[in-house]
Amino acid sequence: DGGITQSPKYLFRKEGQNVTLSCEQNLNHDAMYWYRQDPGQGLRLIYYSQIVNDFQKGDIAEGYSVSREKKESFPLTVTSAQKNPTAFYLCASSRKWAEANTEAFFGQGTRLTVV
Amino acid sequence: GNSVTQMEGPVTLSEEAFLTINCTYTATGYPSLFWYVQYPGEGLQLLLKATKADDKGSNKGFEATYRKETTSFHLEKGSVQVSDSAVYFCALKSSNTGKLIFGQGTTLQVKP
Numbered sequence: 001d002g003g004i005t006q007s008p009k010y011l012f013r014k015e016g017q018n019v020t021l022s023c024e025q026n027l028n029h030d031a032m033y034w035y036r037q038d039p040g041q042g043l044r045l046i047y048y049s050q051i052v053n054d055f056q057k058g059d060i061a062e063g064y065s066v067s068r069e070k071k072e073s074f075p076l077t078v079t080s081a082q083k084n085p086t087a088f089y090l091c092a093s094s095r096k097w098a099e100a101n102t103e104a105f106f107g108q109g110t111r112l113t114v115v
Numbered sequence: 116g117n118s119v120t121q122m123e124g125p126v127t128l129s130e131e132a133f134l135t136i137n138c139t140y141t142a143t144g145y146p147s148l149f150w151y152v153q154y155p156g157e158g159l160q161l162l163l164k165a166t167k168a169d170d171k172g173s174n175k176g177f178e179a180t181y182r183k184e185t186t187s188f189h190l191e192k193g194s195v196q197v198s199d200s201a202v203y204f205c206a207l208k209s210s211n212t213g214k215l216i217f218g219q220g221t222t223l224q225v226k227p
Contacts, residue, residue, distance in 0.1 A: 090159065100147045104215050106158035108157055108158045109156075
């Protein structure tokens with residue numbers, strides 16, 4: 001079955017540590033995204049990638065980094081510079097970045113907690 | 116810039132009641148409009164979409180009509196079930212920017 005797989009589902013991090021969240025898709029989609037979701041808020045865009053080897057900052061990129069070395073994979077690193085990293089992180093993909101009529105497909109999310 | 120505004124929740128209804136969740140948008144160009152649903156602890160799933168003015172998206176008894184004149188895309192369902200309890204997100208995507216922009220989400224709780 002085609003889809004997006006995020007891992008792990010739950011992640012605990014000590015303050016001062018970097019952690020990497022995995023996102024893999026087998027939908028052959030060009031565009032991939034990372035969103036952050038906080039209680040009672042909508043989704044905020046962290047980073048996006050229109051195509052392999054390319055990525056752009058979203059609205060809240062500070063304290064995060066990404067890479068897009070393979071079409072299927074778009075890992076997100078939450079660095080120690082992110083002041084408030086506890087949140088639910090969602091990865092998504094869509095066929096093309098600029099196609100307005102194509103929807104995004106989402107993974108099941110990773111819940112990150114700083115302890 | 117582009118934006119989406121949804122009615123604040125939570126919305127609490129009895130089973131078989133009529134549901135409306137309001138969504139209005141501001142956008143340049145010709146956006147497509149989407150409703151996504153999120154069940155507890157899960158990612159988002161596409162519920163329905165409409166890609167041009169006057170289109171009606173529908174799925175699982177839910178429907179929404181793309182109204183350009185009122186810049187709205189309200190979600191409706193004639194008879195809700197307990198299993199419809201979830202968070203509903205309205206979103207738009209414009210080919211001008213490529214970004215998918217979400218409203219803040221509306222929590223629906225349906226009681227038996």
